[in-house]
Amino acid sequence: MWKGENKGGKAIPNIPLMIAVQCLSYTITNIRKQHNKAAFFNTFYFATTIRPLGLCTLDHRTPYSWDPPGHYKHLKKVITTQQLHTHRSQDWSFKTLRKLITDRDTITAIPSLTTEQCTTVWENTASPTLTNKHTEIAWMAAIRCLPTRYFMYSRGIARTARCPHGCRESETEEHILWWCKVAQDIWLMISAFLTRLTGSAAMTLQSILFGPLQGLRSH
Numbered sequence: 478m479w480k481g482e483n484k485g486g487k488a489i490p491n492i493p494l495m496i497a498v499q500c501l502s503y504t505i506t507n508i509r510k511q512h513n514k515a516a517f518f519n520t521f522y523f524a525t526t527i528r529p530l531g532l533c534t535l536d537h538r539t540p541y542s543w544d545p546p547g548h549y550k551h552l553k554k555v556i557t558t559q560q561l562h563t564h565r566s567q568d569w570s571f572k573t574l575r576k577l578i579t580d581r582d583t584i585t586a587i588p589s590l591t592t593e594q595c596t597t598v599w600e601n602t603a604s605p606t607l608t609n610k611h612t613e614i615a616w617m618a619a620i621r622c623l624p625t626r627y628f629m630y631s632r633g634i635a636r637t638a639r640c641p642h643g644c645r646e647s648e649t650e651e652h653i654l655w656w657c658k659v660a661q662d663i664w665l666m667i668s669a670f671l672t673r674l675t676g677s678a679a680m681t682l683q684s685i686l687f688g689p690l691q692g693l694r695s696h
């Protein structure tokens with residue numbers, strides 16, 4: 478389970494959730510198939526949780542626990558937090574649950590941009606035309622955590638927030654990427670190349686921070 482790159486994630490697996498969903502899928506399959514001894518424990522502790530989901534029936538001649546151990550309670554919590562109780566299918570395989578959870582992920586919002594623009598920004602940051610380093614920097618720019626002096630100073634990592642190029646201003650993202658004279662010189666030097674790359678001569682701070690909102694060209 479991980480948030481996709483095109484939704485603002487970093488495609489880093491959420492290992493605890495992945496293990497919990499795998500365990501949930503295994504437990505439910507076991508209860509329904511009764512194909513090994515562990516199935517009796519699973520049924521005793523977890524059948525009362527999955528019966529309301531229509532995944533099994535209770536045999537009232539056998540005992541059930543209404544106060545299961547912690548890990549079963551955790552699986553119950555996973556059903557609630559991931560809203561799996563709305564999954565009406567009988568297919569509770571890990572693959573299906575993973576797809577369900579991943580599909581439901583929402584786009585991470587970026588302040589001042591619309592949802593469609595955010596979608597384009599995340600697609601830009603995950604563009605196959607970028608190298609890993611570029612992707613990393615583009616992602617940091619989108620979530621506004623580039624290691625500028627201002628960012629580091631506000632977290633007690635740098636001694637000063639001042640721009641190191643002799644400007645009298647704080648080195649914020651806006652400054653380092655746009656207002657600083659060094660940045661302006663660099664943009665001027667590569668403006669012809671950027672125009673060819675993006676198809677537009679109009680460069681703004683927003684297009685530098687988030688990539689062109691009409692998307693990147695792949696050629």
Ligand SMILES: [Zn+2]
Nearest residue numbers: 640642644657
């Ligand atoms: Zn500067």
